[in-house]
Amino acid sequence: MSTTELAPGANLAALRKERGWSQAYLARKASVSVSLLSKIEVGDRALTPAVAAALSKPLGLTMAEVLGKAAVARDSGEHLAALRSAVRDYDLPAQHEVHGDRIATALETARRFRDDVQLTQLLAILPKLLRDATTLAHSANTVEAWAGLSDVYSIVYWIAARHRWMDMADLAVTRQRWAVEQRANPLGAAMAARDRAGAYLNGGDFEGGLTIVDRAITAAQSSLSGQDRAFAVGVLNLRGMTLAGRLRDKAEGKREAERHVASAAAAAEWFDRDWNRHMIFGPQNTATHVLATRLDLGKPHEALSAAEDIDTVLDGLPPTRVASTRINMARAQLDVGDRDGALENLTLAWGVAPQMARIHPMGREVFRVVSSLHRRSNPELLRLSKLSGITL
Template sequence: MSAADDSTNTTELAPGENLAVLRKARALTQAQLARKANISLSLLSKIEIGDRALTPAAAAAVGKAMGLSMAEVQGKATVAKREEQDLVELRAALRDYDLPTDGAPTGPRLKANLATVQRYRKKVDVSRLLRALPTLLRDATGYAYTANTTQAWADLSQVYSTVYWLAARHRWMDMAELAVTRQRWAVEQKPTPMAAAVAARDRAGTYLNFGDVERGLGVVDRAIAEAQRDLAGTDQDLAICILNLRGMTLAGRLPDKKEARREADRHIRSAVAAADGLGNRDRQVLGLTAGPQNTVLHQLATYVDLGRPQEALGLVDVLPAALDGLPPTRVAPTHISMARAQLDMGDRDGALRSLASAWDVAPQLARIHPMGREVFRVLSSLHRRGNPELNRLARMAGMAL
């Protein structure tokens, strides 16, 4: 597969702009698409011209009307020319999942390399992560076959989880689906309940990106029942918290807003209860963060998806404590969620400050984050062109004002 094939349908456009291109390519008028997607013509028009942000729920609705996934509407993120070969090699390593190479590293060396890659992920150093993953995936595969221990297969499943994370961030959904399939395969070689819970959480994430939130919620609820059956104590609290964080995000995007609120509140309550059993600080498990802090951050983002920006902004007083010590992978998306809530409340200056914070914390993530790009697009449409902060972000984002 060539690098060009890997980047098919990639775009530097913000999601709302990409939606307009996709609609016109299908010879649909705004009125026709609005009717098929069951959204107002006024909203669709505002989204396309940049007066309103394209929300995940709206992206899923218009995508379904055009036979596309939510991720396709938002547009696949591009990679730099120098990174195209890394992407080709990562796809090849995914294909070779049952073809272990000779010369697998020792356990300690593999652990050190896995820790390095997890640091890249937490810091959202996407370029280094993409460069390191093909070799790590091949090394972890070889070691799992050689050692054939529960820990070796759990480590391999964690590498696949990181591949899923990278692919989902870029909306490379073919790779994301393949990664979670391989992740589940690795877990099944020497099953552990915690690794199975993380695999289910990631699988539900693919449904999230495709906009099929009902099935994603089914995956989450089944995994929660399995965790309650197979785990106890702190491990059970960790698994249930992780799964409910995914559940509240999925629930917040249900098309029926009454059902969305009910389901989101159910998962929020369950996540809070599980987090209470973990103490005052978040914990790490298989590359993920779970506990009271991350629960607050997911709650804020879910309130924004539910169209409850006032409740999201009501968490601002507890936000510093929730963000304290968490990695940029969690901090930057929270600032983007805050920016979206502030934009919904008409606070353009506050939204710009929050968006700038996201860029300063994790510029590589902010560049590819669909809502980060959307909020920037709307702010550039509504704000004064001479705003120095807006100009700075435009240069960092590579997006025109």
């Protein structure tokens, strides 16, 4: 039942009914109110990541599975199977020669597809790129070759996490860490830890993810210097504030989040504009994460205040960041009762990254709630309904 045909709240209802559970039973097991669960299932309230994490435990699922796995495009099934096979064959390099310059070019193309959220194109090139990078790493056995392989696994993790394929995401971060440990690479180790903490995030284990982040920050501070250290520490703090914002204890979440916000802001002072090296970090991406964290902490007005100059903040950031931020703004506007504003930002998200908007769980969930609450005919609702596959 967990496919992109169902938005998260509707997917939750389907999962509960499959088990033959009443709303009262699930609510009691998850320690949430029956009223909230009912509103989520009928589309009057959005299913947030924190609530999804609480509900996932009695269901025996990850948070990502409650939000709903996304299906690949109809003609991408073979590419997905090939990618799974390449991930399994991590220690089986090919016998033919590969050229480092061609792999570097292919890796740069993969990064561009990731940043532009060209999911179909990315999935098509990843299996060969992963096999070639594996072969080069084993044959060259250099820091650069193993770092390149680690970067490919980071992209594999990214596409798996976007679709909520958590088995592949978990395996990818394990392979990423293994690759970066073959030759000392402190910056690569920080990026691997960031992705590993992301797997904890998607699994709903926010406390465990914070432990990974804090340990990696300590390591980066001792092993790196200058802008490399600021970049690594900054990227890790962005992950830390996201994890903190989703802690169930919001008082603790606020304390942890503010610690990571302050540390990220200090690291961002090293940069005039955001760097895009493996990940994106700088003052702009820090601002988008602060917005999202305020929202996760249940402070939508604060989130919208942080977005007052959002066009400037988003200027120059890649579509993957722009679309997710527009979706977060839509969620915040929905929380404060601005349905038209929420629909406008969803439309902007669809415009900049349609492939992401279609599979983004919160984008789909906010649209479901907006369409449920709207009391008048709206051409934009009809258009997005057709694009998303969510019926009005």
